[in-house]
Amino acid sequence: MLLPWLLWLAVLCPGGGGEAAFQGPTSYHVIQISSFANSSWAQNQGSGWLGDLQLQSWDSDAGRAVFLKPWSKGNFSEEEVTRLEEVFQVYLNGFILEVQDHAHEFQMEYPFEIQGIAGCSLHSGGGTVSFLRGALGGVDFLSIKNYSCVPAPEGGSRAQRICALIHQYAGIRDIAGKLLFETCPQYLLGVLDVGKAELQRQVKPEAWLSSGPSPGPGRLLLVCHVSGFYPKPVWVTWMRGEQEQPGTRRGDVLPHADETWYLRVTLDVAAGEAAGLSCRVRHSSLGGRDMVLYWGNPVSIGLISLAIIVPLFILLTVPTLWFLRRRSYQSI
Ligand SMILES: *[C@@H]1O[C@H](CO)[C@@H](O)[C@H](O)[C@H]1NC(C)=O
Ligand SMILES: *[C@@H]1O[C@H](CO)[C@@H](O)[C@H](O)[C@H]1NC(C)=O
Ligand SMILES: *[C@@H]1O[C@H](CO)[C@@H](O)[C@H](O)[C@H]1NC(C)=O
16 A cells, blocks of 8 residues: 555655656566366466556467557567467466365365565666566455565465465476566566656647536536546646645546556536636647646636637728728728
8 A cells, every 4th residue: 555655745845856766667477367266167367567568468268368569579589489378378287286285185165366566667776676566355465576486465375374384396487586586677677668658758738627526505516637648657736826625525547548558537616616726737849838727817818818809809800991992992
């Protein structure tokens, strides 16, 4: 739970480096979801992710990875990719058989689900760190630290016994260690480089205001929509002058199909207090100039009307006057 808070703080804290630092993804991980319906039926689902961006999905029938971006293979050769696909296929098939073999011994009751995440991320001090965690029925079960299996406290004695079993398979441990601590960092550095044009792009948000369903009599729900931005980190808040409004509620940052992001930020206020509030948007694509949208500001609406009406007036009247003057000259 701590990590999301730290990330959020890094975005929030002005001068905390959150805006200036490289904002693209800095980690790669694969996800495995193995569902065991009964003693004779199980299936694996697999996918590969660069931060929030999916790069691969696993085709279980073919035993191959499906690469979702032209640069998803990073700097790996076709032979290297094929070799890795074979490793994953042998692993995934073996995983199901091993679990089915030991399900009774470890009192695993059908149906159950095993989830795994493994990968590596760039370390702020340089280099990379690798990780592998497993969960059983949605609860942390074990992790790998420094080539060793560490049972999670929530996993109880069953996790301890399974770690002891894993330690007996030296061959598997060596392959997993090589994948985690060598292949993953090489792939991560390579794919970040090959995909950098797309990963480091900057797309400006569009923002607009609306009112949501009234939270109660005499109250307004002000909604600030921020849409179509990339990369994901963004800071949006409701303000009165320079004062951040503590009642600001931030929704989840949601994905668009074009791989940009959308965020909704709301404020519940008394109807009489809405005037003078503004929604302020800070994003790396805006080059340090925040977007500011004012709620129902009569001055700005007046100015806009003036800005439209004056040119329109000139446009219509000047030719007419000129035409009339010409006519009057001619009639002389
Ligand atoms: C095992 O589960 C699968 C998938 O839910 C189901 O189709 C099959 O009939 C089940 N087999 C047994 C023996 O219960
Ligand atoms: C990692 O494991 C090796 C050998 O098992 C050990 O020598 C080393 O001290 C460990 N490192 C850490 C950080 O625990
Ligand atoms: C891919 O790039 C990384 C980082 O530059 C490098 O360490 C690795 O050796 C490269 N791999 C191949 C197969 O070229």
